[in-house]
Amino acid sequence: MELFLFVTFSALTVGSAAAVVWHPHPVKSALFLILSFFSMGGLYLLLQAEFIALMQVLVYAGAVMVLFLFVIMLLNLKPRGEDRAAFKVRVRWAVPLVLFFVGGVLTAVTGALARLAPAGSHGPDWVAAQGGNIRALGRLLFTRGLLPFEVTSVLLLVAVVGVMVLAKKERR
Amino acid sequence: MENVFFPVLSAMVFTPLLGALLLVFVDRENRPLQRWVALVTMAVVFGFALIVYGGFDPARAGMQFEEWTPWIPALGISYHLGVDGISLLLVMLTAFLGPICVLACWRDIRDRVKEFLVCLLLLQTGMLGVFLALDLVLFYLFWEVMLIPMALLILVWGHPARRVYAAVKFFLYTMAGSVFMLVGILVLYFHQAKTTGTYSFDLTDFMALRLPFRLQLWLFAAFGVAFAIKVPMFPFHTWLPDAHTEAPTVGSVVLAAVLLKMGTYGFLRFNLPLFPEASVFFTPLMVALALAGIIYGAFMCLVQKDLKRLIAYSSVSHLGFVLLGLFTFTLQGLQGSLIQMINHGLSTGALFLLVGMLYERRHTRMIADFGGLSTPVPRLAVFFMIATLASIGLPGLNGFVGEFLILLGTFKVRPLWAALGATGVILAAWYMLWMVQRVFFGEVHKEENRSLLDLVPREVGLLVPLVACMVWIGVAPTGFLKKSEPAVDRVLARVQQVQQTAREKTQLKPECLVSWYPADRK
């Protein structure tokens, strides 16, 4: 059952991700991306990361993608913006290169996996004792990760201000 | 003696910076206030310098007024300032010229006054820092920092025709040299770490090292290139005439009076004591280049048509003397070089000021455009004459003391070198007096020159201190010489200690330059 779900979700994720890159129309690309994000949320659930799965759906599939769609609509992009023939040529060059690269990294990583052993103290029992993944993560976030957490808030503030400045029309 | 209760050297170095900061807040249109702020700042710096001079103990060879604070302890970089007999006079010269420079540009610069003064003040910080820094990273920092305002002075306030060329040439040329020095500093640093285990950029730590001979050769070359370009030593001199010609008056003054001394100061401060064996090894080459510079520079002066270019080439010749003195490894030669650095600063500084005053009145620097100026501007002619005489080494004025001591020291080592060097003295008389004749004597043959305005009190006021110093050093140089003697003696001792062994080590004997008379006969 779990394997079936994993295969389904991962197939959906990878497939729609490929469609994002392949599809000439940006709007459809964005829609495929939403699908990809959603199914990735499923993968997170399978990994017992409920909080991340929720965030994935809310932030990525929700907020971020809405923003993307907004911008695409706002700019009213033409579907035929690109030269498809050139695109396909590029794909033929890029795919082997990328696969070689990813394959290389993957072999390096899997080579090291054998030496990997569970070292953390956050096993399923501990998580359960904390009252679930969300509580456990929350506790961690506000103890060990407090300073980075606060810094991210500043970062967001900066981003907000930055966006306002950038998006504002220049006064002539 | 060091009864000063505040870090006077830091105060001296950073007061101009503070003044520059203050200037930023002065209203752009309020030019008199800007000038006064700069003048007062420079005067305060000179005041600090006087405090240092007064408190300096001439009997001690080591550093005085030392300040030491860790800066980047992880890398062994510290903030280390100090003054000894070698740097004292140069610091005095720099601080002394500060107010004069501000006064000199009082009316000369009308465009972007504030920025000009800020550049001048930053330059002052950089120059003082170079002379006072005892940590090599700090030294390098000041060395490079000083480049920027100087290049800006040429680039922004220079003469429009070729200022970009001159500024870029100056900047890149000097930069190219100092990159070698940076590498040298790092090599020195890692060599020290490897052999002693201490990570430090402090000069006093480096002084304790005994470097292997081959390493010394490379390091001497690396430091030497940076300094040789700055001096500028023949054949690295071609940036100088361009920079001088295109720079505004004050830029030329600072360039000639202080910046060029950094090269010779570097040789005296770093190359001789740190790489004594290499210094001995390179002596024939250095002396040959110094002599070539003396004679070559003088020859170039004979054909110049532009006053500033002529004086620039005369600097090449004069600094050849300084280098010659350094590489005699005699007390007289080294002391002469040191005093000659000051002398050149005073006399050439004065000459550039005077040419600037002429330019301000006449908007040309071509010798052919002048002639007979003694009649319309007698006072200017008198000052010009005095500066010229100081420059060609008339006894009783400062130039003589330096040239005499240098040649005296040289004669002890190799009479032939002294004889060749002395031809420079003859040629100097020729080109300088010829120039004076073409500018000031004869009849006024250009109508524009007839109605020139003679010096105003401000100009007289800024020339008189220079002339007073020329006479002072010429008549009573002992006070200055005594201050630097222990420190110079210490540098010399380091070289002489290894002189014999270094000669034996090398196949290329310094005797390769002919000697017509054995000098050590007594």
Place this chain on the structure above:
Amino acid sequence: MDSAWLIPAFPFAGFLINGLWGRRLSKKRVGTVACGAMALAFLTALRLFWLLLQQAPDRRIWEPVYYTWIAVGEFSVRASFLLDPLSMVMVLVVTGVGLLIHIYSTGYMHDDPGYARYFAYLNLFACAMLLLVLAGNLLVLFVGWEGVGLCSYLLIGFWYEKRSASDAGKKAFIVNRIGDFGFLLAIFLTFWTFGTLQFSEIFQAAVQRFQPGDMVLTGITLLLFVGAVGKSAQLPLYVWLPDAMEGPTPVSALIHAATMVTAGVYMVARCSVLYALAPLSMGVVAAVGCATAVFAATIGLVQNDIKRVLAYSTVSQLGYMFLGCGVGAYVAGIFHLMTHAFFKALLFLGAGSVIHALGGEQDIRRMGGLRRWLPVTFWTFLAGSLAIAGIFPFAGFFSKDEILFETLMTGHGLLYTLALGGAALTAFYMFRLVFRTFFGESRMDPETAHHVHEAPGAMAVPLTILAVLSLVGGWVQVPILEDGKRFARFLSPVFESARGILAGTSEHGTHPSLWVEGALMGLSVMVALAGIGVAYRWYVADPQRPEKVAARFSRAYRWLLHKYYVDELYQAVVVEPLKRLAETVHEWVDRAVIDGAVDGAGALFRRAGAVLRRIQTGLVQHYALSVLAGVCLLILAALAV
């Protein structure tokens, strides 16, 4: 003796006052200040002279030390003076003749706009000259040496608007610099040989440590002589002195006749001990002196500018002084220096008076018959001429004759013959000058003739005083008579050790009989009279004669008239090639090679940049691709390992 510093200090004060405020003072005040300064210096010198005479002859030497001037390590030079009979003679000559010329100048320069400047320079010159003669060591002497050179430069070029004047000043300074080059090297060699520059210490050490004929001492003395050749206008560096006549005439009298140019002679006499120990140098000094004496005299024969004739005569007379020093007759050399100061100053001032009277005319071809208009000038000038020609009992007779006598006595027969010939030439050209100027028909244009006037009092009085001195100046040193050589006795302590050395090495001291001495004197006077006689025949009795002679020996005449083309030779062989060399080097080495290399390096980078910039497409994806390719290469590398 502590007041010795006052002697140069007075003129220096005069220089400062006139130099700084002279333009605002009235001419009378300026003149008073300048002459007053000289008068005070002269009085101080007289007082010191008196004090010196009070001492026993062997104790007549004072060395006041004022302060340490330059001190570096073992090298230390003090500002010190040396007062002995030799420097006393020089001080008296400089201040005395200087004072007279200052007074004369108040008249001569009265209408010049640069009046104050002139007197400031003149005072500065006096100061430097006094420093030179009073110096207690070589370096202080060098200060004075250069100082007088500077003043000479300034005063020759006093009328700087005249191109020839400023040219002459520059030439004087640079030629002197060539001499100074030798002087400087001599100072260095002296210091590293003796460890001191103090005269007294050097001489003491030289006598103790060196044998006659030592190479080092020969080197030192020859180098010093190079300096003297420059300053005292000897062959081959005499060329500046005739040109120096561009300066005001009193300047020519003071600097280029009476004082500065004799500095070289003074210096050689001062270092007599060193020269005595270096026979080779002595020979060179004597030979150069004698050659110059005859050479300059021949040029003087045909010159037409009244001042130039006197200038060549000065060069020639300086040659006699060097001849004297070179044969070991230092007293005679200094004696001639002193008498020459009197009569040559007189001749120049007389010439100045003539020029002044004629409104600036200097060419003797446009003079003549001036005896009638300028009686004072004529008689004084005549006195000077008789003195320089060596007619008994004028001063020049005694001094020149002594030099000739000593030359013969030391076995320099050839030099004696030449010098005697030179004496004849001297008499001829001087009286040519006298006859052309003061005798015969007037050749002035009427306009000039109308304005001719005798010199005013300020000029006439110094002329008269100097004329008297030219007559009686020689009487301090009368040969043959018992007790006649007072001057020699006074100077003898100075030259004692030199004479001692010379007596040990050569046949000095053999004294001929009085008859021989008397006969030689007679010969000198005869020769001089012959010269005068020829001049009379040619220029008074038979005025057409010179032209015929000139036409007959036209080539020789042209050579003499053009001063053997020496100036042209120097210009063609030294000056022009150097200038051309400088231009070539500037164009080819500095511009093309060195700067070319610098600019070339810049251009290289710029061109490389122009090629490499194409890599930067501006498309970020290309950059990303190159990053990826790089990573792939790294992976390949990892796999290969």
Place this chain on the structure above:
Amino acid sequence: MVPLHYYLLVSALLFAIGVTGVLVRRNAIVIFMSIELMLNAANLSFVAFSRELQDLSGQLFVFFVMVVAAAEVTVGLAIIVTLHRNWKTIHVDAIRMLKG
């Protein structure tokens, strides 16, 4: 339980697709989306490792990555909007101001 390297494979594939997208597409927005894909690929391996190593810090990282990604997207999109306003296109071929 699905083994770790299955997840890593998926993550690697996603990353590869993202890289390819950045390299081959010329539409700035799609390039942007591809970058998001790469970020998500990284996130996936974070979470997978978090489970394998029994350490929740991995998920903590993902949280921060998401925050940064959100900030980046907003700023990036704002830049794209501005670009479009000035150049009337968002095709990176057309905008080559960095060309040397």
